[in-house]
Amino acid sequence: MTLPVLKQIIEAALIAAGDPLTLERLLTLFTEDERPERADLLAAISELETDYQTRGIELVEVAGGFRVQVRTSVAPWVARLWDERAPRYSRALLETLSLIAYRQPITRGEIEEIRGVAVSTSIIKTLTEREWVRVVGHRDVPGRPALYATTRTFLDYFGLRSLNDLPPLAAIRDPNHVLEESLVRQTASAMMTNQENNDEPRIKHH
Amino acid sequence: MTLPVLKQIIEAALIAAGDPLTLERLLTLFTEDERPERADLLAAISELETDYQTRGIELVEVAGGFRVQVRTSVAPWVARLWDERAPRYSRALLETLSLIAYRQPITRGEIEEIRGVAVSTSIIKTLTEREWVRVVGHRDVPGRPALYATTRTFLDYFGLRSLNDLPPLAAIRDPNHVLEESLVRQTASAMMTNQENNDEPRIKHH
């Protein structure tokens, strides 16, 4: 068997897989003596990305690797192929998911404290079943409540490469700055950005 | 929404569908006022066929219509993606399948109501792709949700002559009931009566 053009193999693999493929996974398609350099692989991927600019598909990078997907501009037509509508998620579920995404690792109790209402078991169950969220440990307090974090599947589903790609959280304004506005406008804004940075998700995904 | 280039829509639909699509099916992706002429559709398909000559995929016409598939020359490499055995099905998928078997015809919403959790599109897709489940109609309520039922393939896979060979719900529901026993009995009786299944309803499947 003569080795076909590298780009053709990579393209076919990405289009057949559906799910994202990492560079490592792509390398396993070749026997040792056929195996390309990572640089060549990356070059082929980048060429494909350019090739697709006029096509109905696009190549994107998400947390789980590289993925070929239907170009967003034609997606509404392609969606008509399928009968079912995409599931809609309640505000309660999305708020819970956001809290887990931005504040992970977080317990159910902590989510309830911020939302001011109980989090239903079925929400946690849906999030876990979809593999968007999983238990990463337990907080060492009485009851040892489970700590939840988001998964790579979550990032892939929402087309994100990492938690850093999440839309930024709105800044918290210091309530005192209304009273002492003239005094501390400068410092207050400095504090705000500071606080914002602290809220950034801090878990690294591989 | 402005209509993207026809070729892009057709390409994306063929690549996303996986299964062959007929010209008629492709035409259903367009609303009446957007709908292209059959000649334009065929021209777009033929252009794609030419475009693909240097690519890792190819466009072929099979009995069921047009299909984009991995180019034969690169297939040996791409096939290595599935060298490892597929992971087991999730509990969510098995629960969904069992509810479709016992409560057919049933909508996705009804499954969700019983399970108390959202059912993901990918579960329905996996079950449909495996041809264990199919849409047999739509409930005449707002949104016209699809009604799912099990197939002949499902019965064959599980070695059932008909759904009647499944243990009755009452038996499954009873926590004291030993599942093993009833299963052995059911399968044994199914095998015995297999030859003289005269009283079995014989409505044809399509």
Next chain:
Amino acid sequence: MPGQTTMLEHAETSAGAMLLDATLTGVLPQEPLAMVQGEPLLKLPLDLYIPPDALEVFLDAFEGPLDLLLYLIRRQNLDILDISIAEITTQYMDYVDLMTELRLELAAEYLLMAAMLAEIKSRMLLPRSHETGEDEEGDLRAELIRRLQDYERFRQAAQDLDDLPRLERDVFTVHAAIPPGHSQRIPPDVDLRELLLALQGVLARADLFTHHRVERESLSLRERMSQVMAQLQGGGFLGFTDLFLLEEGRSGAVVTFLALLELIKSSILELVQTEPFAPIHVRLRESPQASDDLARAETDH
């Protein structure tokens, strides 16, 4: 904050929020309620009876007391930092009282918030002789504001997350097949026992909620329902009697008949008879458009 307008819109468009305006003030914003003898009806009669289930819809429109408070604040175009606790407390209590009056069960969270608001308000009314008391009042207010702000940013984050393009809804993956003759993906094996255990599990859970009880029905009936629907897939009519097969005997006919009744009851099938004693036809129920065609076809007949 960029999100404020959208959140306001969100609250305004929800049925519950509109209803709140109506119940608290008796007036609905701009949109006429209805046209009565050519005149737009803008005011709701104050003594209008509000069905309790409408208020339940209203309750459902909010994700808890913080969400409701944010709505009340935004409705007055106030900044969270500028809110008057007295004002907000009064409005919140109006709402809670209304629910209590209608004997609707209010979630504990709503009552807890009511108690907290009342606490802040009462401290404000006390003579501020002690400096400590003043601080406590300030602390409670600051704490409430902090919670409102914190909740608001995650409410916004949830909406931003929902706006991201996501799989199944906006983004679709691709699945080119492998040409025949090459090893294919091997789907996992499933044992019938696994399937039944899964069902046992889901039934045990469903039985916790009595209204989700799965009724017992014979499986041959379910199977026949699917078969009948498969026969009607083309969208055309089938003769009622054609669905019965002689060789199935009496028991087969009974199953088919029950299946037809069940399908008609569930709005899946319809029976059509153009005139008395004419043959009955069966078909899948279609969209209203198709029913119109049918009606036309019948009159033509």
